Structure formats: structure tokens, C-alpha cells
Amino acid sequence: GQNIDQPTEMTATEGAIVQINCTYQTSGFNGLFWYQQHAGEAPTFLSYNVLDGLEEKGRFSSFLSRSKGYSYLLLKELQMKDSASYLCAVRDGDYKLSFGAGTTVTVRA
Amino acid sequence: DAMVIQNPRYQVTQFGKPVTLSCSQTLNHNVMYWYQQKSSQAPKLLFHYYDKDFNNEADTPDNFQSRRPNTSFCFLDIRSPGLGDAAMYLCATSRDVGGGETQYFGPGTRLLVL
Secondary structure, eight states: OOEEEOOSEEEEETTOOEEEEEEEEOSOOSOEEEEEEOTTSOOEEEEEEOSSEEEEETTEEEEEETTTTEEEEEEOSOOGGGOEEEEEEEEOSSSOEEEOOOEEEEEEO | OOOEEEEOSEEEEOTTOOEEEEEEESSOOSEEEEEEEOTTSOOEEEEEEETTEEEEOTTSOTTEEEEOSSSSEEEEEESSOOGGGOEEEEEEEESSSSTTOOOEEOOOEEEEEO
16 A cells, blocks of 8 residues: 655744655655645645656745655745645556645744 | 635535535546545545546445536535545546646535534
8 A cells, every 4th residue: 555654743933944754655656746735625736746856836845755755845934824734645656646644834923 | 717616615414314515627627536534634535537437446435426427527426424424525636647737626525424
């Protein structure tokens, strides 16, 4: 089966940087996605990595190392609205996304 | 705005009483998915349609069925809901499968079973 691990909770201060790690063990690999999910709402797409390296998109960056089965999502200049759950998801074939349980980030003033 | 719409946002049903959840999309995407997400857990794929082709996940209970009458609409039918079926049900779409195809989610329907 698929195994995707990420920390359950993280807390940081407004304006700070937080790094959310994700490790995975899957039968195949066809890309890794990060989604943001506010409480009671649908996940929204943040980033996609399929090759090793860093993808930067404004305040958010995502890194992938396929050999290590490892990714991280970096959130810079944290804002209160960034308080949410962040889901790591791996596509192991053509369509199926296997999600981690999510990391709840709380941003404090 | 193109989007994925789910109605209702909250659904209450009785134990054993069939219930149908609805999803529609204006994205004209080929693929539609249904996920179940229980509190503080990861979304779990139940099944997906690629156009009219239905694909069931191996561990999806028989109690869950789906219909896709046309490109825009997809329904999730729960034939005899149990207390363990209380969850958020998320509909998602993607233009195609493979590669970097992103899945776009609707707001979800939260199901309560009494």
C-alpha cells in the first residue's frame, strides 16, 4: 500500500517561515501535489513537483527529492489567512492521488 | 467562473435510508472523482469516471454507487448509510489523467447519519 507521512500540527508566528515535510513510500511515482484545505472547505491546489528540485510560486515553494521519497512545502511571510491544513498527495499511476492526513498550521499574531 | 459545485453542503439522513449526493462542473473536464474524508483524516478515493467509464477502487464498499449521466453531473448514491459513513464527501474533476493533471475540488457535502 501507500504510506505518506507528514507532521500533524505546526505553529508559527505571523511573518515567519514554516517548512512542512512529507515523506512517502509508494508503489509508483508520477508526481507530488500540495493542497491547502481550510476548515470545512475543499482542498485547493498549491503546487506540483515531478522532477527533483525546488518550485517557487510567490510565498510558497515546494521541493522534491525522488531518491529520498521526500518533499517539503515552504511557506514564507506567514499571514493569518495561511492557517489551514496542508495536504501532501502522491500520484502513483495515471490518476489516483494518495493523500497524507494533512498538517494543521496555526499562525499566531 | 468555471467551478465544481456540490449540493447540498450539509446532508442529514437516517441510518439505512438511501441518500444521493450531487456534483456538477462547468470546467468541461473528462474525469470526475468522489472522495470520502473523515475528520482529521486524508481524503480517500472511492471511484472515478473517465468520461463514461466507471472505475471503482478495490476497497470501496458495495454500499457506495455512482452515476454520471452526462459530462457535467456526477452522483454518489449510498444505498444503506451506516453511522460509519458520516464524513465529508468531496467531488473533484481533472481535464485528463496522468502527468501534471491537477484535480480541482468542490466545497464538499458533509453527511450526518442519525
